[in-house]
Amino acid sequence: MSAVFVRGLRRQYGDRVVIENLDLRIGEGEFVALLGESGCGKTTLLRALAGLDPIDGGHIDAPGKPAVVFQEHRLLPWTPLWQNVALGMETPEGRKAAIAALREVGLAGREEDWPRNLSGGQAQRVALARALVREPKLLLLDEPFAALDALTRIKMHVLIRELVARHRPGVLLVTHDVDEAVAIADRILVMREGRIAASYQVEGSTGLRDTLLQELGVESDTRAA
Numbered sequence: 001m002s003a004v005f006v007r008g009l010r011r012q013y014g015d016r017v018v019i020e021n022l023d024l025r026i027g028e029g030e031f032v033a034l035l036g037e038s039g040c041g042k043t044t045l046l047r048a049l050a051g052l053d054p055i056d057g058g059h060i061d062a063p064g065k066p067a068v069v070f071q072e073h074r075l076l077p078w079t080p081l082w083q084n085v086a087l088g089m090e091t092p093e094g095r096k097a098a099i100a101a102l103r104e105v106g107l108a109g110r111e112e113d114w115p116r117n118l119s120g121g122q123a124q125r126v127a128l129a130r131a132l133v134r135e136p137k138l139l140l141l142d143e144p145f146a147a148l149d150a151l152t153r154i155k156m157h158v159l160i161r162e163l164v165a166r167h168r169p170g171v172l173l174v175t176h177d178v179d180e181a182v183a184i185a186d187r188i189l190v191m192r193e194g195r196i197a198a199s200y201q202v203e204g205s206t207g208l209r210d211t212l213l214q215e216l217g218v219e220s221d222t223r224a225a
């Protein structure tokens, strides 16, 4: 079954066409990363898939309501952690599910704590718990780790892989980080001029990092060692 199936998607701002005739399918439990130069339409695509913006043509079939995690955690500061996670389902069952989700992201026993007491990485863990507690079929991640330090980012990569393996949503991760994409995705898409220009399976690919950097217009001498 598909977590999302997109056909002929079109999205424009006024006269400016940002996405045109875009096709995309993400399978259940499949982790897909989306790379592309700044301004190519990645966030526009993610917002359309999330149902946050209208579309101007084509079809998006996604079972259930997608969950989104953004670069900023977007937690409510005046609300304890469990309520941030359970938002909109603040019943005894909702509280139980929120506490279990907080445990899953490594924040057991912190349910009554406040967002202000969290590090950036912990706040993103809560944002992940809030997304997953709804058991979405499609999880949309808009650079959720970009503002974290390198070590925390690696820990979050391990965590998100575990969570996706357990809950099996289809995932679309928008990122600028080629190494992040190679480290955590099953498949990497490159977006250009409003379409998916290339698709690479990560497993078994050699030299993929170089290929992707080339796709993104980065000369090889700017590569990190």
Ligand SMILES: Nc1ncnc2c1ncn2[C@@H]1O[C@H](COP(=O)(O)OP(=O)(O)OP(=O)(O)O)[C@@H](O)[C@H]1O
Pocket: 013, 018, 036, 037, 038, 039, 040, 041, 042, 043, 044, 045
């Ligand atoms: N609300 C808007 N109104 C008009 N134009 C917009 C709007 N949002 C985005 N755009 C334009 O659409 C294009 C795609 O923007 P988008 O944010 O999707 O790119 P992106 O690939 O996510 O970029 P980045 O990697 O820098 O975040 C850009 O040229 C941008 O200026």
